Amino acid sequence: MPQHSPHELPEGDPFGADALPYGVFTTPGAPDHPRIGVRYGAYVLDAATATAERGSAYADLLDQPVLNPLMAAGRPVWQAVRAEIRGMLDDGTLPGGHAHPLDEVTLHLPFEVADYVDFYASEHHATNAGRIFRPNGQALPPNWKHLPIGYHGRAGTVVVSGTDVVRPQGQRKAPDEELPSFGPSRRLDIEAEVGFVVGTPAPARTPVPLDAFRDHVFGVCLVNDWSARDIQSWEYVPLGPFLGKSFATSVSAWITPLEAFDAARVAPPARDFPLLPYLDDSSAPEPGGIDIRLEVRINGEVVSRPPFSAMYWTAAQQLAHMTVNGASLRTGDFYASGTVSGPESDQLGCLLEITAGKGPFLADGDEVVITAWAPGRGGARIGLGEVAGRVLPAGGR
Amino acid sequence: MPQHSPHELPEGDPFGADALPYGVFTTPGAPDHPRIGVRYGAYVLDAATATAERGSAYADLLDQPVLNPLMAAGRPVWQAVRAEIRGMLDDGTLPGGHAHPLDEVTLHLPFEVADYVDFYASEHHATNAGRIFRPNGQALPPNWKHLPIGYHGRAGTVVVSGTDVVRPQGQRKAPDEELPSFGPSRRLDIEAEVGFVVGTPAPARTPVPLDAFRDHVFGVCLVNDWSARDIQSWEYVPLGPFLGKSFATSVSAWITPLEAFDAARVAPPARDFPLLPYLDDSSAPEPGGIDIRLEVRINGEVVSRPPFSAMYWTAAQQLAHMTVNGASLRTGDFYASGTVSGPESDQLGCLLEITAGKGPFLADGDEVVITAWAPGRGGARIGLGEVAGRVLPAGGR
Incomplete structure (x- = not known):
């Protein structure tokens, strides 16, 4: 129990009157x-x-x-x-x-998930992961700077922070193995991400323009997109990640209203290519980036401090892209940023990058906790709820 | 109005007492x-x-x-x-x-869709599509004969047969174009598929073995997985199809109980590789294939008769694969077979294959109707409800 009474907020507490998740x-x-x-x-x-x-x-x-x-x-x-x-x-x-x-x-779990989409919006992550997954190909695919790449994930396995995550089993094939084998993932990883929860729906055939982002997105949470790298690397060509991700995605128990981040808006990185009009935020009235500072701890030790401000694609661009083909939005639609990684070696959002693909990855019993805060008014901090989870051995119920 | 009274079923009607969708x-x-x-x-x-x-x-x-x-x-x-x-x-x-x-x-729409998964289970389709999408690569990826490749689609845009489908807009880049442009899809296609609807849920960490298929799958429907090939080919590397598919997926209004296909069970094609135990159906008590005969008509003209019996991967294998990593199943989970294509030129389930990638694709106003039946007891036919849809021009509401 905290020592203070409910009638006082401790000095510097990031869950004050400007956060209120x-x-x-x-x-x-x-x-x-x-x-x-x-x-x-x-x-x-x-x-x-x-x-x-x-x-x-x-x-x-x-x-x-x-x-x-x-x-x-x-x-x-x-x-x-x-x-x-x-x-x-x-x-x-x-x-x-x-x-x-x-x-x-x-x-x-604070909301019923309708559709879940996961993006891939950090240039640093996409480049690092591309080098590891496709050592003989282009690290960043040719489409990457023209559109926010994303894919649908499994809504039914989104779980709330604190839920244990059992190591998944499946088909794994290392590059030097001739045939796949079945068993527990040997390369279980995290992905530290920021998630956006849709409140106001949009009917089919009404794309959401960049400037309607605030009308549709209710709030922001933290996400751990658990990833079994060996299952993923064997299965993902050509239709994308499936069982390497679908066993569990953890979200924080707290959804922070978008408005709480008004003082944390920052310009996204300079764009290397002019964007098509529906994605062009160069003259937007408010900057599309958000200065959310993540911290990843494994068994209590800080392993990374990924900066969300470094993301190439903004959440407003992701929403505009997701609906530009006429797809409807439902209340409860949920999309995550993709792994947040910055340019520095202590800013990488997954173990694949932190260990340059070599591991070690997560061991049974490891506990992962992702926390974050953003600058608020007058030097205050806006806290996001943590997303925590412990790895249980394969096969357990 | 039919000429017969409700008290008589016309001779040869495929919706008799053994179908009952x-x-x-x-x-x-x-x-x-x-x-x-x-x-x-x-x-x-x-x-x-x-x-x-x-x-x-x-x-x-x-x-x-x-x-x-x-x-x-x-x-x-x-x-x-x-x-x-x-x-x-x-x-x-x-x-x-x-x-x-x-x-x-x-x-x-007969059921509320929980998660939607689309597979890629026809060897003929995967080979044909692979040659067109990856002319300089391997047509069939190395994993294809070891696992049923699949990915999550957008549950919120599953629509019932008869719903008009508006041509999606998005980013398209032809191989000979330097930069993508924005506009209506120029390569709008169909995919004739068979869908399976999950009734009985399964909690997390309880993979569904092959022989529990009947306990979980409530019924079967027809699916048209509308696909914008130009959007898809530009976006899909490396995380799979997204906006090229997410604008609409049509399902038949009728869900036929799995039991109605008891007389239509057939052995799937011979397997080229031994399968891992969780997928090995070589000694299953009942054959995993289903002899469903599809017919695709565009503006009334038959363009193809795809045979579902030719699918390499069975629906039971897909369900076992989808859950082997510990992912839970929910009532309303829905998975589709992937494009049904047979070995013959008049058995191809999409225009990409029918026209060898050259088109023509769908024009505004085109009406697509997919019907199917399966053999029943004593020479009867088991009808599946049709899945129909008309293409409306881009931009309409």
Whole structure:
């Protein structure tokens, strides 16, 4: 238990009144009543009961087992609910009777995932991975700087932070082996990513332009896109990753409203090619990058500090690309940035890159924790919820 | 209107008592009450009211706007419901008061799609497509005969037969062009496929062995996996198809129970490599192939008759592969076979193959209809519902 009372936010805590991420929690006393909470410091504000007590029009939207109804309500409602929650914290304290210490609640997968798409937006990662996967080919494929490459992942195996991840089994073939063999992955890896959750849907045939990004994206989370490199490298030509990824994708329990990152907007890297109009953000009114600073720890040791600001493709560009062919968006659609890697050797977002393809990769029992923060107003930090997971041996249930 | 009464099934009609596919329909008189129907000849039996009248224990499962609750109920229930429906038809007639002529109802997407996976299981298609997409490489990748290659598609854009398909726009780059351009696809294609719908879920870390296929797969449908070849060929390296496919995937309105194909089981082609145990069906008690005979018509003209019996990988192998890494299955998971192509020039399942990559591809206004049947008991035919769609010009809403 923290030493301070719910009525004080510790100095420098990144979960202050400018962060206020949403999650879904239960208490030991009501394990069958999942509902929406808002993180404040080391506490969870029960948003359902706190708003109901005040007779808020949004109390029903918050007394829900997933964020989807709130996300579907649209940006004006998101803004109104956030203002109402902030109003409760005006004196810097949590409203009495509605706060639970974080370590006394259970956090659940905060939204029902519709479609899950994973991008590949870091030039550093794509170049490094390309060299390792295709040593005799071009590291960066010719399309890479013209469009944000992405693919659909498995929505049904997205799990919340804290869920153990069992080492997957499957077909593996090392380059020097003649035939594939079956067994536990020998090259289990992480991918530190940032995820974006769609709230407002878009019907078919209505591409989402760059400047409508804020109307559709509800919030931001952290992602660990677990990857079995040996399964992936054997299976992925020509239709892309499948079983090397589909066993589990972990997301943080907290979804931080997009608005919380207003002070962290930064220009993306200079573009090497002029972009087609639907992707051209060179004259956008606000910069498309976000200065989110990730930290990856394995068994408590920091192995990397990947900078999200270095991503070549922005989340707005990814959304515009994903819908430009007329594909609809649903509430709960979820897309991840791809591995976040920066230019420096201590900024790489996966072990494939960190170890130059040689390993070691994850061992059974390893615990991976990814955390992040972004600059807020007046020197404050905006925290993102961590995404954590432990590797269990293959074959276990 | 058909000339015969609901009390007679025309001679040779493939939708007799051994087919009985399920769908979801509304009538003009009750457009807000979608419910489950069973096709019999040119009629829809209102399964909800017909079972309710008899006091069936399953009436509630059938008075639903999607098949998912019935699919989730498991194989013993599927068998019991089918037996009950067949019992109503014992004298070869439909129960009075519960039959609607097919052309007087509206058919809806029959199930809520969880995850959608598309495979690549025809050796003929994979070889032909490989030659066209990778003229300087190996046509069939080295992994192809060791595992059923597949990838996740977009579940949110699966549409029911009859839905118009708007020509997608996107980035296209012909091999002789230096830079990509933006515009409507110039190479819009079809892919004639057979789809399998999962009923009984499987928790994470419980791979579905070959012999549990029947316990999990509820039924079979036809699929048109619309494909924009120019968008696809520019985007698909290295992470697979994305926008070239994600604008629309059409499925038939009717899901035929797996059991209806018992008389159509055939051995798959001889395998060129021994398969790893989880895929080895050489000593399976029942053959894994299904003799479904497809027919593809464009604007009324037959362009191909692809044989599903020629598929190298079976649906049971695909399910075993999809779950061998520990990925869970959900009710509504849906997987398609990949383009069905046979060895002959009149058995190719897409225009890419039919025209050897040269086109012509689909023109605006073209109507594509895929139908199929399989051998049933005593020389009868088991019909599958058609999957039809018309191409609308790009940019329309």
